[in-house]
Amino acid sequence: MAKRIDVKDLDIYYGDFKAVEGVTMTVEPRSVTAFIGPSGCGKSTVLRTLNRMHEVIPGGRVEGSVMLDDQDLYASSMDPVAVRRTVGMVFQRPNPFPTMSIRDNVAAGLRLNGVKKKSVLDEVVEQSLRGANLWTEVKDRLDKPGAGLSGGQQQRLCIARAIAVNPQVLLMDEPCSALDPISTLAIEDLINDLKSEYTIVIVTHNMQQAARVSDQTAFFNLKATGEPGRLVEIGETQRIFSNPTEKATEDYISGRFG
Amino acid sequence: MSSAQVDHAAAPPAAGVPTPSAFGEKSGGRAVKDVTARVVMWLAFGIAVVPLVWILGSTLVKGGHMLVDSVWWTNSQSGITSRRVGGGAVHAIQGTLIQAAVTAAMSVPVGVLTAVYLVEYGRGRLARTVSFMVDILTGIPSIVAGLFIYALWVTTLGFQRVAFAVTLALAMLMIPTIVRSTEEMLKLVPNELREASYALGVPKWKTIMKIVVPTAFSGIVTGVLLGLARVMGETAPLIILGPYTKVIATDLFDGLMATLPTMINQDRTEALQPALDRVWGASLTLILLVFMLNLLGRFVGRFSKVKG
């Protein structure tokens, strides 16, 4: 199920502005990779190129290649909509659809892609909510609006919604930044459970979180103000945090800037 | 008035430091000006309410008794002359409702789709042009809209003056109000929802149809109802395109169809009391219809999922 991601010589643009330059990395299946770095260094931008969400911003485009196993995501024959079905995404702020119930939120991806059969949908809803550790909390109120849940529950609902379409990879863009510490812990536990089935890439501002949940850590930084962001170094989380190769990584991790 | 007094009590310099205010001491002259301004504002509101109350009052007093009679709601004016008491307004009410419905049926798809174009698709020059033209359409006087449809429908195409031509003119007036209100509502839908939907692999058109538009739905309905309320009271295009008739008619493409505005227009110059009573009765009916649409629109707006 889970797939490997190979990024090679990736340059990312907003119109004429080059935001990120020369990213090359590999993400192994069934592992968690954390992106860390100061604000504005392009880590969320890189994340969004992994499911072609970068292109929904007017002027957004990339050069270089992103391979999912042996498929080139940016091949001209590749449909961005199909890519997004294969690579799911969870956003910074929980964003359940306000017009839909909890059940419909989870089923939204399937239903909007044409699955109508109620028995199939019901089963996927239960599986996904169980997968997101939310089933016991909401099973009695599946028809209530999703917006009525707490922030942490809403975020787990969004995770359930993302895994309901059965993606190969799960991208998370600072999924805990809007949550309290207890909800954060719940999400981190969930990430640990999910990695047995999915390839997970997570952007985080919280270095302890990166250390806790990830197997591999990538540190991004700007060369200088106004210059494009770049990948400084990537490696096993334990090594990056204890013995980084680059001086900049060490400075950032020890809190000297950022 | 006293509740507003509180604010500037807090304004004078604190802590007993004798700093003079940048506006000088709060002398008698300044206080007088302040009070005068307050009185003027309250008075302005009072003055503005007078005509509303007055119009509603006189229409109610002069036309109310017509609406109490059940004949008003069941009969047309067929066979009734200016001298005779009697007959109803059902032909005109029905005509107004039919024309409003047809107008809405034409305006809503065009208006909503144009708003979708402007918010979700439009970029660059074409979008700016469309947006500018919507503004121009908003400002077109209703009589000019009537004249244009006359020039098109009657002079150029050679058709008769029929109810359908009226609805074309009314649609020209209704479309821009729907575009603007729908546009406002679509812009209030947070981008996070669009992103969430794209990230599930939902194509753009389905995202718009199933996520964006439903989220803005009640706001859009409010805009439609308010736009409808506006065109229902329009008279100028009807004078050019839809002459009055005393009988019930339902054919949009053949013969005349009465409406409440043209019913008012028909008898407004009469000196005879039965005719004048009917003018007041039709006015009251029209105002009630328009007000009801207005209230309904505001009520629906309360259920909006997006807030401005």
Place this chain on the structure above:
Amino acid sequence: MTGRSTVDEDPRHPLGGDRASTGRLGDRIFGGLATTSGILIVVLVTLVGVFLLWQAVPSLLKNEANFLLSREWSPSGANPRFGILELAWGTLITSVIAMIIAVPLGVAVALFITQYAPPWLSKPAASTIDLLAAVPSIVYGFWGLNIAGQYFQPVLSGIDGALGWLPVFEDQGTSAKSTLAFAGMILAIMILPIVTAISREVFAQVPTTHKEGALALGATRWEMIRVAVLPYGKPGVISAAMLGLGRALGETLAVLILLSTLSANADWSFSIFNGGSTFASRIAQGAGEFDTPQKTGAYIAAGLVLFVVTFVVNATARIVIDRRKAFTE
């Protein structure tokens, strides 16, 4: 609904890069439909201009009087003579009177709603003023002629007694309710909700920091309004006035019902206590007798002038609003 629009300037403009969708059939059809609707509107407005021009030109060519400077209006027959001078004057003067009353009053009411009214009253007060826009034009006219008009007679006599030596206020013997002045007053009531609604919107947007800044300097409420609210809202008020003017210029029924038309050989008068016609009222009057293309063309020519004038007024309003946006965002 206020005639505002944002396409490129709005930083919150939703997503929609070219690749949010692909060439899928559904996307192509739906996007195509939306674009077609937009283009339809451009075509519609263009057609209005083209059609009116096309049908007005033959009549204008046959016209034996000066179209812009003549007061005559006999568009039929072998020697048609028609001009718009009287219509332009009537339209101008009724709209100016409406503006003189409605703009200050509308601004004051908007200030009342946003700055003075206690919180519980503010919303109902706004809705009440909005309801003025829901009363149909024809009802305003009928009500003005039959109910309110009689109370204008003493006002007219009073002004004439005091200032009648000025040509503008000279009593022409026209019944008070059928004068340009009274028609202008009724128009003022009709455009008041427009002026109020847009002014209200901009006054409500004045940043709290501006207002608190002024109050913290020891300003009274009125001084705060003068230094913070009014300067901020000025472009909004200007465009509100322009949009109100656009509406007043084209108002038909109320003016048609109220104004007494002048006889063909009446002396020219600058008095606001005279009768007259506006573009819209003249067209509505002729609506029953559009029998020959030549005659219809004359009325269409008048409609074309009205279209161009409202076009200019509305476009100006829009430019003013856009410029304000450039400063505040």
